[in-house]
Amino acid sequence: MKNFLLVTRNMEVSRDWIDRLKAVIASRGGSLICLENPQDSTNPGTIPVPENTDGILTLGGDGTMIRAAQNTLGSGVPLIGINGGHLGYLCDLDPDGVDEAIDLLMEDRYEIESRMLLAGMVYDAQKKPDQESVALNDVVIVSRRPMEILCLTVYVNGQPLYTYHCDGMIFATPTGSTAYNLSAKGPIVDPKTRLILLTPINPHTLNSRSIVLDPNDIISVKLTARREGDEPVAEVSFDGNHRRQLVPGEELVVYRSREEIKMMKLSKMNFLERIRNKMQSN
Missing domain, CATH: 2.60.200.30 (Probable inorganic polyphosphate/atp-NAD kinase; domain 2)
Known part of the structure; x- marks a missing residue:
């Protein structure tokens, strides 16, 4: 995995994170394109996914992840979320571990889950x-x-x-x-x-x-x-x-x-461990 599309709700608010992700991915020989997906935009297939995109990153909470999944429906490109919200059941990555996560993604050390x-x-x-x-x-x-x-x-x-x-x-x-x-x-x-x-x-x-x-x-x-x-x-x-x-x-x-959504998984926690972890942190 080399080429990424980043979807976020507000690019100005996320500017520092976007710059950091671009630098990390570029230093490893990859590329990152950024798109803004407003809160009220949820039309299937309306986000243009470049043909060479290997993975879609979302930056925000579960709402951002859901909108990106809907708007890229039909592309077949898997998604993974960086949690910038509260609980983040759908977001597999915590901000503190993004650098390591990018390494794993670019080394193809991830699993794919299909969601109905x-x-x-x-x-x-x-x-x-x-x-x-x-x-x-x-x-x-x-x-x-x-x-x-x-x-x-x-x-x-x-x-x-x-x-x-x-x-x-x-x-x-x-x-x-x-x-x-x-x-x-x-x-x-x-x-x-x-x-x-x-x-x-x-x-x-x-x-x-x-x-x-x-x-x-x-x-x-x-x-x-x-x-x-x-x-x-x-x-x-x-x-x-x-x-x-x-x-x-x-x-x-x-x-x-x-249609189904493909989601990339890096966490070693199983479903029950993830639920317990999220519930205790709420």
Whole structure:
């Protein structure tokens, strides 16, 4: 590995780090190109990845990593994150060990992990779909009105599963199991697995739990009014972005994406060790 693309949210804030990385990589015979990826930019394939790029570095937190993964989707180039945020579940590198990490990368001493993505779209009342969006962490439904309970009926492969009265719903990948899903008391799973987690947010029931679904299941969700005369309005987001409205008569469909993300791994910690380390430092 010799040629790198660095993606960061703000190049001015990261200027010292960018200069350092350029110097380290150049001293070892490599090259580094830098691109800025703003917080609100999450369009798949919109970051131009040069043909000779061997690896993509991200500088920031998990949000920067997620945006870079989405925006370079389809390039096939693996990513690794330098953690400049808080917990950094997705970022494999700590700032103090960057020089050593660059050596390992340029000596091809790393492993590749493939991570599944979710994809989805909203069908309107005429069954016309909008544009497909993808998520590395999760697809989330919440109410657009404060303190409003949603009535969400979930179908799996066309069969009704359950009608939830809740604040919202999370559909998470294994990678996203340590994100919003964790806060909603959903299970933590190894990110290398292939499955879909369904976790209701604050369900108004005594027996509603997360459900683990087959990765090839097709999930659909319909929003209905809880009482006659109600006009509920929900919002669907993909990794916190690509927000769109969901109203009665429309349908959200979530499924496994055809694409996967490749992530470079240098850490010798296994999944459980990494979780324990991150949890204790929080």
